[in-house]
Amino acid sequence: MTATKINDLPTVYDAKATEEDIYKFWEEGGYFKANAKSKKPAYSIVIPPPNVTGVLHMGHALDETLQDILIRYHRMSGYETLWVPGTDHAGLATQNVVEKNLAKEGLSRYDLGREKFIEKTWEWTNKHKGAILDQCKRLGASFDRSRERFTFDKGCSDAVKEVFVRLYEKGLIYKGKYIVNWCPRCNSAISDVETEYATEQGHMWEISYALKGESGAIIVATTRPETMFGDVAIAVHPSDHKYSELIGKTVIIPLSGREIPIIADEYVDKNFGTGAVKITPAHDPNDFEVGKRHNLKPIWVIDTEGKMKACGEVPQQFHGLDRYEAREKIVGLLSYENFLLRTREHEHNVGKCQRCGTTIEPLLSEQWFVKMEPLAREAIKAVKDGRIKFIPDRWEKNYLGWMENIRDWCISRQIWWGHQIPAYYHKVTGEMVVAKENPDPENYVQDTDCLDTWFSSGLWPFSTMGWPDTDSDDFKKFYPTSTLVTGFDIIFFWVARMITMGLEFTGKAPFSTVFIHGLIRDEKGQKMSKSKGNTIDPVKIIDKYGCDALRFTMTSLCTYGGQDIKMSEERFEYGRNFANKIWNASRFVLMNLDGVDDKDIDFDKLTIADKWILDKLNKTAKEVNENIKDFRIGEVAHILYDFFWNSYCDWYVEIAKIQLQDGSLKLNTQRVLKYVLDMALRMLHPIMPHITERVWQLIPKTSGDAIIVSDFPVYSDTFDFPKEAQEMELVFETITSLRNIRQSFNISPAVKCDIEIRAALKEKVVFEAIEAYIKRLARVENISYADGSAPVPPKSASAVVSASKIVIPLADLIDLDAETARQQKKLDKLLSEKKSLEGRINNPKFVANAPQELIQQTKTRIAEIEIQEKNITDLIKSLNS
């Protein structure tokens, strides 16, 4: 970094002018590169690969920031860290984008043909692949770009084929005809988790099916009359007395004339609708099951585009009509011909395609599935036995609930962009071979379907590490990964699949912790989406407020419970103001470091204020480490904000101004100022990387070449000064009281006044020790003391002001009795806790049965209490002496 004159630094932190240079400095310095041969313990994260079609949004910004914080923290804490970046080929999403572009030229993918289309899509992909990761650089992401991966690159493709073939050979992948969720717009099957349900106001039509050969009819309630031509039976409940005589009889489908039986099946709810259900196995999952039980052959009446089929069962006038248009016409005709008995308003849930919102058509078709139950067993165990931990743990229940009721995963998609299914069919015999490569391209053709995008992302933690080559350096060093950071919205899509696949193919859980954070919402709590126009562009925020401001604000809003975050632009002022505070406090310290050396702090020369700030810093380091390890990242932000602003800036720096003027204290004060700044910056670095690096480079005589690889501060008992820390709190209380009194008497801050403290003379000594601080920080010229035997008036208004002299009863400055009482109470509480802990530890039953860890904890706590006990006792003594 270039040397900079401290006095030339701007008084307002200029994020824009800083961040790019700093990022370049890290990148060129190779600080992000992981070394697989390192002897240090490994800490690794794989990025949830954003879609190549994606544009960076607030959700990414949060997710990437949290990962970067963990990576940077561990990098500074002695780990060999690897953060793998990459993108997802996003099958359908990408295909849709490219198709849209083609449509502008008046072309469809069918005009190009499969091969050309894929070529085009690769072209598009290669052009856009880096974009979103480049945007992540603006976030300060310290990922190892040399290891960037793509879910459709050679390595991932090889892994996909390997996994598919192995699962097939194990009987865990099968092909079959089942009802799937079909999106008529995407023209593809989608999986259960890709189907979202929305409540819609619809109708329930009651239709009369006439009995064959006798008078009478059975009345059936349906929401989907257009499927009636696919009916293969009418079902009633076996114990339904209304219909018991009709079971086994035949009815005639209105408008079509086809004959179908009345059957009995437990599936029917006697109390819903009319108690009689039409059975359409080709277009309803429940009906499909009923049909199977009764050996009824399904009849397709709606095609893959959602149009009525031109088949014998469907009356000609409906052929080719869209399903909704057909519904309307059929209802009209039923009504006209008196088959329609009743129409009711009916609210029901309708499945929608997660990607395009089109209403799903349940369709019987031939698809590939993964048999999940055997895979889920281990995935459940891994979470139950603690190999994988969810943070917050309530997501564990959510995950287990889903896993325990797992259904087979439909993995085939009728699209072109994606991993083509490695199954090959003999051109003549149709014989199928599942293999990594085509056994004989002359005679075999590959299955035309592609795999669900999540199939390849499910392998991400190990496909990025070189698997199936389990001997690769990265795999050996960095797999399994450490933490997975993501939003709860993709637990089923992605997290669950990674866990099952990871366990099945590597025998290990792909990560030990799943850190789930909330979703970013707009200020009204609504989901951000482009169509609603309520998005906030993180890049714009970075331009305006700075990356560190964005990161700090977001981080501070993360709660341990992982609540969703309501976001509005003004909130980033919080982080920006803090960055500015860091900048200016640093500037002040740097400007006052002339003549400082690289020696350690001289403990013999520490003032009470020095000891207080060092004690506070030390405690802060302890809390920060604990909270990061517990994933209480928001708490870390708050602790650091409070320490830096309220302790370091508001009190210590102000006190240092006094000490710097004292020749005998100057050098050591400089050392303390420098040391505390240095350590504070290090602790802030994971959250606010740029500004901390920038300032750190300006600190004279620091060892090490960059804060990014400096050691993260840890607690050390050599910096414990509990007595001084307590006493200093009295100083603050005194000064605050004085300021309060001054203001209540309208004494201008410009006026320095004298004060006379009336108190018992024995307390004089307490104040004499801190006179310098009081004089400066409460703007006092002289302090004198008078005996407290003078009448003690009531609080606050009791100070007497005359000729800029304030006479104040001590009780107004600081209530020593109350302080004593407070400390006594604290002490009592500690003692009672100690008593109960000792009772526990002295109980032989407890010692025999409790886990070793708990016993150790109890002992440690008792020791802790004893130390505090001593401190408080000392303090009470000094208060009363």
Next chain:
RNA sequence: GGGCGUUUAGCUCAGUUGGUAGAGCGCCUCCCUUACAAGGAGGAUGUCGGGAGUUCGAGCCUCUCAACGCCCACCA
């Protein structure tokens, strides 16, 4: 139908084993005190959703009611 979450200061929200309620913003008063007005000093503000219980003591634990939100299931 099942599960989860939320309800605390005007607003947005923290509050880790129960021990005298906190932050940021906003508001009021004063201040350009030579790091910072994106700042400094001082101040006001809450029967912690309602009710009941356990406890010496409950924002926190138990029960119950209410409102809002989310997830899963999917009765045609």
